[in-house]
Structures are given as C-alpha cells and as structure tokens.
Amino acid sequence: MNREEIIEKLKEIAEFTVQDPSILAKMDETADLTADLGLSSVGILYIVIAIEEMFHIRMDDVSFGEFKTVGDVADYIEKKLGK
Numbered sequence: 001m002n003r004e005e006i007i008e009k010l011k012e013i014a015e016f017t018v019q020d021p022s023i024l025a026k027m028d029e030t031a032d033l034t035a036d037l038g039l040s041s042v043g044i045l046y047i048v049i050a051i052e053e054m055f056h057i058r059m060d061d062v063s064f065g066e067f068k069t070v071g072d073v074a075d076y077i078e079k080k081l082g083k
Helices: 005-012 021-025 042-055 070-081
Strands: none
Touching: 005 042, 005 070, 042 070
8 A cells, every 4th residue: 555545544533523615625744633632632533543553563662642633643554554
C-alpha cells in the first residue's frame, strides 16, 4: 500500500467522525487532527481502533497525542507496515 492509498483510507475512517463534508474535502497530510478536523477524544479513540483494524497493525507503542497532522499518522502507518 502506497502513501496515497494510506491517506485515502484515513479519509474513509475520518468520514465517521468528522461531520462536516467541507472539512473532509480539504483533508490532506497537513490537516491538524484537532484544530482542522475537530476530533474529540471519542473521535480519536474511534480512529485508533479503525486504523488498527483497517491496516492490521497495533498502536500500542505510541500515544495518539504524539500525532499532530494526518501526515504524522500516515508516517506511523508506513513505518508499521514496513515501508
């Protein structure tokens, strides 16, 4: 899976937590998880679970608070997938 595919999968996941379609339309690697996407703690928990299931990885070695942007999450997923 390449980086573009990872970002697209992250957008699919975000559709369930980000209620404003205009925010999703502008979502890219530079989008801030809390400021731009408006993720709550419950939204972040959902995203962590969805990432683990969608990418078949465990995020037990990191705190989601360490991620600032969508690109940071994509970097982590790439690393976990061995890219």
